[in-house]
Amino acid sequence: MKNILHVTSSPRGDESISTQLGRAIVSELISKNPGSELVEIDLVNNPFPHLDGKQTTALRTPTDLLTEEQKQLLERSNEAVRQLFTADHIIISLPLHNFGIASVLKSWLDNVIRAGHTFSYSSEGPKGLLSGKKVHIAIATGGIYSDGPMAALDFAVPYLESIFKFIGITDFEVYRAEGLGIPALQEKALEKAIESIAV
Numbered sequence: 445m446k447n448i449l450h451v452t453s454s455p456r457g458d459e460s461i462s463t464q465l466g467r468a469i470v471s472e473l474i475s476k477n478p479g480s481e482l483v484e485i486d487l488v489n490n491p492f493p494h495l496d497g498k499q500t501t502a503l504r505t506p507t508d509l510l511t512e513e514q515k516q517l518l519e520r521s522n523e524a525v526r527q528l529f530t531a532d533h534i535i536i537s538l539p540l541h542n543f544g545i546a547s548v549l550k551s552w553l554d555n556v557i558r559a560g561h562t563f564s565y566s567s568e569g570p571k572g573l574l575s576g577k578k579v580h581i582a583i584a585t586g587g588i589y590s591d592g593p594m595a596a597l598d599f600a601v602p603y604l605e606s607i608f609k610f611i612g613i614t615d616f617e618v619y620r621a622e623g624l625g626i627p628a629l630q631e632k633a634l635e636k637a638i639e640s641i642a643v
């Protein structure tokens with residue numbers, strides 16, 4: 445039995461290729477680990493607002509110095525951090541938007557990459573506080589970024605790998621449904637990505 449957290453960030457609902465790919469990873473994990481618990485976070489229908497001044501200050505304030513107002517402001521961020529700590533497997537479904545991650549996913553990251561909670565500063569530099577977890581990326585892209593001339597523009601996946609490593613998660617797998625904007629490739633892109641799933 446495993447705890448599975450599936451985070452989705454495409455505005456395209458059930459049509460979304462990254463969401464479908466993420467669901468296929470979830471299904472595979474559940475079939476390998478019967479009785480697993482699944483938590484789904486839909487960042488489009490339930491987004492974290494972009495950081496404003498109050499939220500930024502609250503996020504950077506040590507817990508014992510928080511005001512009551514700041515504690516309330518941090519409730520949802522705290523819940524998101526707890527969900528990360530509970531999960532054994534974290535599946536991140538993301539559409540590539542303008543060579544980057546969807547902005548709703550960035551807002552969620554801004555609420556879970558937290559000093560004193562998911563990483564700490566030590567004399568040797570920052571240290572990730574999560575361990576024993578695996579991240580599975582389900583990315584959907586119009587072009588091809590795993591290889592060829594566009595590979596130099598593959599910013600989203602290395603960014604995600606770095607940010608999860610920063611909080612201590614080094615077990616990182618990537619599944620790509622790519623070429624969705626290329627007529628000769630789009631039809632089979634999702635099928636091919638699903639076939640490659642190995643959890």
Ligand SMILES: Cc1cc2nc3c(=O)[nH]c(=O)nc-3n(C[C@H](O)[C@H](O)[C@H](O)COP(=O)(O)O)c2cc1C
Binds near residue numbers: 456461463538
């Ligand atoms: C606003 C927007 C920006 C996009 N930017 C890119 C891009 O930079 N590179 C790319 O390969 N595809 C890009 N695409 C295509 C999407 O990555 C592709 O349609 C993918 O299927 C989206 O994932 P989804 O099906 O999960 O929503 C973009 C699509 C949209 C709507």
